[in-house]
Amino acid sequence: MIHIKNSAEIQKMRDACRLAAEVLNETGARVAAGVSTLELNDFADKLTRKNGAVSAPLNYKGFPKSICTSVNNVVCHGIPKKADVLKDGDIINIDITVILNGFHGDTSRMFVVGEIPKATQQLIYDTDRAMHVGIEAIRPDGRVSDIGDAIDGFLTPKGYGIVRDLAGHGIGRTFHEEPSVPHYRQKRHRDRLRPGMTFTVEPMVNQGTWEVDFDPDDGWTVRTRDGKLSAQCEHTCLVTDDGYEILTQA
Numbered sequence: 001m002i003h004i005k006n007s008a009e010i011q012k013m014r015d016a017c018r019l020a021a022e023v024l025n026e027t028g029a030r031v032a033a034g035v036s037t038l039e040l041n042d043f044a045d046k047l048t049r050k051n052g053a054v055s056a057p058l059n060y061k062g063f064p065k066s067i068c069t070s071v072n073n074v075v076c077h078g079i080p081k082k083a084d085v086l087k088d089g090d091i092i093n094i095d096i097t098v099i100l101n102g103f104h105g106d107t108s109r110m111f112v113v114g115e116i117p118k119a120t121q122q123l124i125y126d127t128d129r130a131m132h133v134g135i136e137a138i139r140p141d142g143r144v145s146d147i148g149d150a151i152d153g154f155l156t157p158k159g160y161g162i163v164r165d166l167a168g169h170g171i172g173r174t175f176h177e178e179p180s181v182p183h184y185r186q187k188r189h190r191d192r193l194r195p196g197m198t199f200t201v202e203p204m205v206n207q208g209t210w211e212v213d214f215d216p217d218d219g220w221t222v223r224t225r226d227g228k229l230s231a232q233c234e235h236t237c238l239v240t241d242d243g244y245e246i247l248t249q250a
């Protein structure tokens with residue numbers, strides 16, 4: 001069942017999403033060579049609590065930390081660690097999800113440490129564009145699958161691999177709810193979009209193959225199978241009467 005939020009719920013989603021965007025901005029501003037992903041985690045967690053919210057990932061299905069930090073060939077769900085110290089040339093996705101007054105706000109984007117090659121800059125730029133191309137496909141009475149169709153049409157001609165094993169998701173009182181929002185073209189997920197639905201669009205884009213592996217030891221870290229770079233951007237979105245609203249816009 002896809003939950004339709006009423007206006008009071010939508011206002012709470014706006015509040016949670018605005019906080020998530022702020023925490024992402026502030027945490028991203030701390031990205032620098034020599035900073036550990038655990039320091040980013042601790043900063044984000046403190047700021048979240050200071051604002052009367054909690055970090056949704058902490059203890060979610062056993063996830064051990066408060067944010068996800070995914071560096072270079074890590075696609076998503078990277079676990080912050082003291083030993084993971086950022087260095088020049090790294091790219092990192094920081095993914096923040098807060099729970100404020102019972103509602104979730106979920107957003108992520110890429111940050112860069114020092115100088116990176118042109119092709120890596122292009123990967124990050126194209127990933128952000130792809131997310132927006134997907135979001136721009138949202139319209140009431142359209143279909144969930146319109147989003148993946150648009151993203152696929154934009155990225156695949158450029159030679160990227162679009163991750164298939166993970167998708168965007170409905171969000172609200174729960175972290176992950178229906179609908180599932182694939183980022184590639186496929187035949188399922190034809191549900192109609194209706195005003196009041198809230199879900200994320202969060203394409204994971206690989207420089208090489210779309211195939212990924214889940215870390216057998218920690219059960220969380222997702223990496224590209226070929227070891228090449230991956231990028232991701234995420235917004236929480238609302239379907240409105242005449243289109244969409246990006247709730248996690250900073």
Ligand code: MF3
Nearest residue numbers: 057060063068077095097106
């Ligand atoms: N924030 C991630 C998403 O976009 C989910 C992280 S689940 C966690 O859906 F447990 F790894 F935190």
Ligand code: CO
Nearest residue numbers: 106200202234
């Ligand atoms: Co998400």
Ligand code: CO
Nearest residue numbers: 095106107108
């Ligand atoms: Co997220």
